[in-house]
Structures are given as structure tokens and as C-alpha cells.
Amino acid sequence: MLAASRAAGLTFDAPCGGRGVCGTCGVRVIEGELGEPDEQERAGLKRAPSGVRLACRSQVVGPVVVRPLVAPAAMSAEISGGGRAALVAGVDLGTTNVSVVVVDRATGRQIGMATVPNRQRSFGADVITRITAALGGDAAALSVAASESVASALEVASGGQAENVQRVVIAANTAMAALLVQADVSVLSVAPYAAPVIPSSMEASKIRGLDSEAEVMLVPPLGSFVGGDVLAGLEFLAAAGADSPVLLVDVGTNAEVALLVGDNLTVASAAAGPAFEGVAGLCGSEVVAALADLRRADILDEDGLIRPDGVGVSLDENGVRVVSVGPEEDALLTQLDIRELQLAKAAVFVAVQGVLSAAALSAQSLSRVWVAGAFGGALRPADLVAIGMMPVEVGQVLSAPGNASLGGATKLALSGDLGAVRGYLQQAHHVGLASDPRFAERLLDAVRLAPQHL
Numbered sequence: 001m002l003a004a005s006r007a008a009g010l011t012f013d014a015p016c017g018g019r020g021v022c023g024t025c026g027v028r029v030i031e032g033e034l035g036e037p038d039e040q041e042r043a044g045l046k047r048a049p050s051g052v053r054l055a056c057r058s059q060v061v062g063p064v065v066v067r068p069l070v071a072p073a074a075m076s077a078e079i080s081g082g083g084r085a086a087l088v089a090g091v092d093l094g095t096t097n098v099s100v101v102v103v104d105r106a107t108g109r110q111i112g113m114a115t116v117p118n119r120q121r122s123f124g125a126d127v128i129t130r131i132t133a134a135l136g137g138d139a140a141a142l143s144v145a146a147s148e149s150v151a152s153a154l155e156v157a158s159g160g161q162a163e164n165v166q167r168v169v170i171a172a173n174t175a176m177a178a179l180l181v182q183a184d185v186s187v188l189s190v191a192p193y194a195a196p197v198i199p200s201s202m203e204a205s206k207i208r209g210l211d212s213e214a215e216v217m218l219v220p221p222l223g224s225f226v227g228g229d230v231l232a233g234l235e236f237l238a239a240a241g242a243d244s245p246v247l248l249v250d251v252g253t254n255a256e257v258a259l260l261v262g263d264n265l266t267v268a269s270a271a272a273g274p275a276f277e278g279v280a281g282l283c284g285s286e287v288v289a290a291l292a293d294l295r296r297a298d299i300l301d302e303d304g305l306i307r308p309d310g311v312g313v314s315l316d317e318n319g320v321r322v323v324s325v326g327p328e329e330d331a332l333l334t335q336l337d338i339r340e341l342q343l344a345k346a347a348v349f350v351a352v353q354g355v356l357s358a359a360a361l362s363a364q365s366l367s368r369v370w371v372a373g374a375f376g377g378a379l380r381p382a383d384l385v386a387i388g389m390m391p392v393e394v395g396q397v398l399s400a401p402g403n404a405s406l407g408g409a410t411k412l413a414l415s416g417d418l419g420a421v422r423g424y425l426q427q428a429h430h431v432g433l434a435s436d437p438r439f440a441e442r443l444l445d446a447v448r449l450a451p452q453h454l
Contacts, residue, residue, distance in 0.1 A: 090410030
């Protein structure tokens with residue numbers, strides 16, 4: 001069914017890449033029927049409610065209507081409208097979502113903004129799973145999924161004027177950029193993890209709706225898993241004028257950290273997973289706030305275990321502890337959700353620790369720390385410190401600029417000059433966290449839901 005849905009232009013979330021082990025693509029059959037489940041699907045359905053099938057494993061044998069158990073992420077858009085002006089667009093091609101801002105080329109006025117799910121999600125939730133899929137023969141399909149996601153967001157953000165967009169600048173992590181242009185991703189699959197050769201531009205014809213004469217530019221990656229999204233973020237934040245040293249932490253499915261000390265740039269990346277892109281119907285900042293509030297209320301212990309006698313704690317149909325969270329207490333975090341969040345926040349902390357250690361710099365020396373990505377402007381910096389995602393020493397200099405990568409891509413789309421960001425390529429030092437013999441120990445230490453010092 002997963003292949004059939006892709007062919008129809010529909011997207012099922014399949015974080016495990018179709019192996020039948022995560023259960024996210026569960027569906028109920030409304031009309032018609034599916035083929036008999038194979039052994040892998042039966043194993044994956046052991047804890048599922050009666051009547052559920054896995055879209056990634058089930059076979060379509062005739063006309064069938066199904067309803068997903070987990071609703072796909074909704075597309076969001078904000079349109080300002082106005083005229084048929086010459087337009088430019090900035091694109092943040094994220095692992096989970098694709099965001100676009102369209103602006104008037106002459107005035108810089110924003111025309112619209114849109115965020116849509118990345119259609120590659122049906123090939124897996126993380127970059128490693130998608131790289132595996134590409135190497136297994138799905139490279140062309142992954143490229144189409146990415147370009148179609150960009151096209152959909154452009155169409156909405158431009159208010160139906162995609163053909164008037166004259167320049168598009170795409171910022172993405174290294175894997176997403178490589179999968180978009182079908183670059184060789186095999187170098188990202190084995191140590192020492194080199195960056196693929198990614199062209200600086202691509203044909204406009206690859207993105208549906210664009211005029212054939214439109215210019216499509218890609219922000220170059222800094223290193224293996226530190227992509228052009230970090231470069232775009234640095235460009236966006238350069239206008240803030242903070243004295244160095246400054247730290248940019250871009251939190252998403254792939255967490256990227258950049259430390260700028262004078263002309264020296266130190267970067268690192270860590271696989272955080274999709275947890276901070278939103279879980280249980282909560283956005284990234286709400287997830288962080290929920291974790292911090294649960295700790296303050298002693299509903300979670302330091303190890304992340306939900307206390308059985310905590311307020312709002314109950315058992316789901318499988319006997320797993322869940323806790324009510326959110327503004328209306330209508331969202332449920334399971335023990336599994338919390339474990340994934342712990343690993344995600346630990347990955348971010350270790351990446352911060354890694355770049356500071358490589359630069360022989362103390363956390364107290366930082367003049368500004370920007371936490372960008374899924375958090376937006378609703379982030380409470382104290383929450384990041386409370387759950388041990390950011391060190392105690394930076395609590396007073398934390399700020400959240402929103403999607404800095406998108407802002408930088410939009411700025412570059414207006415100027416049409418990538419020269420400034422290319423300058424970073426000459427001065428960047430990439431830190432390979434996994435090659436550090438202390439990495440596993442540091443990661444385990446950082447899992448604790450408690451303030452941590454560096």
C-alpha cells in the first residue's frame with residue numbers, strides 16, 4: 001500500500017522506512033480489503049488494536065478505502081496577497097517539513113509563507129533510513145518526493161503565482177540536499193562520512209510550477225551532516241551583530257551546532273530524530289515546556305520515568321503509562337515518547353559539548369546562544385536548561401529566532417549572492433562526535449532530565 005500511495009501522490013508517515021516495526025502507518029480498512037498480512041506485518045500488529053493494518057507492509061489487491069490512525073501533519077500557510085509582482089523565494093527543505101517564504105523582489109515585502117510535510121517521510125523518518133532507501137533503488141522517487149514538496153509549498157506561499165517566482169534559494173541539511181538532486185549519498189552511509197558533491201544550482205523544470213527561466217540555487221553544505229541550512233542560519237543571524245563567541249543550535253530531526261569565534265567556525269551534527277519537530281499534537285516548544293513542567297511537578301523522575309501516582313497519569317490500552325499534557329491537557333505523552341525526547345535532547349547537549357570542547361572554549365564565554373528550528377518564538381529558555389538540553393551556564397544568553405535557515409534562504413534569494421556563505425566553507429572545522437571515544441558516555445550522561453553543567 002505504501003508504494004501505491006506514493007504513486008498517487010499521497011503521504012503516509014513511515015518512520016521505520018517500511019520495515020513494519022514502528023506502527024505509525026497503521027490504518028483501518030473502511031471499504032474493500034487488503035491482501036493477507038505477511039509474517040513481518042503480523043509481528044508488527046501484535047500490540048495493535050483489532051482491525052488495524054500496516055500500510056507499509058499490506059498489499060493492495062483491489063479498490064480499497066482506508067483511514068490512517070495517525071493523521072498526517074497539516075499544511076499551514078499564511079498569505080499576504082497582492083498583485084502579480086516578480087517574486088523570489090527562500091526554502092528550508094527539512095527532514096520532516098518543508099517551509100517556504102515568498103517575497104516581492106522589488107520591495108522585499110512578504111507575499112506568503114507555507115509549511116508542508118516532506119513527502120519523503122513515507123521512506124522513513126530520519127536521514128539514515130532515507131539514505132538506505134536511496135541506495136536500495138529509491139533515489140529517483142526520493143528526489144521527486146522532495147521536489148514535489150517544494151512545489152506544493154511554493155504554490156501555496158505564492159498564492160498561486162509560482163510561475164512568477166524568478167529565484168529560489170534552497171537551504172537543507174546535507175542529506176536532504178543530496179537526495180533532492182540525486183547526488184551520490186553512499187559517502188554519507190559509511191565512515192568517515194564525507195559530504196556528497198552537490199551542485200550550486202538545479203534546473204527549474206525539476207520543480208513543478210516554476211517558469212523554465214527561473215533560477216534555483218542551493219546553499220552548499222559545510223560538511224558531512226552539517227548542511228547549507230546552518231550556513232543560511234548564520235547569514236540570517238549575522239545581522240544581529242552579537243559579539244563573538246556566538247553559538248547557533250539548529251534543532252530538528254538532524255541537530256546542527258555552529259560555534260563562531262572571530263573568523264573561526266566549529267560545527268557538529270547529531271541525529272536528534274523527529275521528536276522536537278512535534279509529538280502528540282504538540283509543537284517543538286510545547287514539547288520542551290511539557291517535559292520541564294512534568295519534571296517540576298515531579299510527575300517525571302530524573303530518569304524520565306512517569307510516576308504511577310502522578311497527576312494526569314493513566315494506562316493506555318496496552319498497559320503503557322501515559323500522561324496528559326498541553327494547554328488543554330488533551331494531548332497524551334507515552335513513556336516511549338518521553339524516552340525518544342530524552343535521546344533527542346541528549347544528542348543536542350552532546351553536540352554543544354563537542355564544539356565547545358573542540359574549540360577549547362567554556363560555555364560561560366558565549367555572548368549569545370541562538371536556538372533555532374522547530375521552537376519558534378514561544379520557547380522558554382529556562383525549560384531548555386531545566387531538562388538538561390542546554391547547559392546551565394548559557395541560560396542567560398539564550399534566545400529563539402525561529403527558523404533561521406528559512407530566514408537566511410529568503411535573504412539570499414533577495415540578494416542572489418551566495419558569496420558570503422561560501423566564505424564560511426574556508427574557515428569551518430567539522431567535529432565528528434561519534435568518533436570521540438567519550439561520545440557514548442557523554443550521551444548517556446546527557447539523557448538525565450535535570451540541569452547540567454559544562
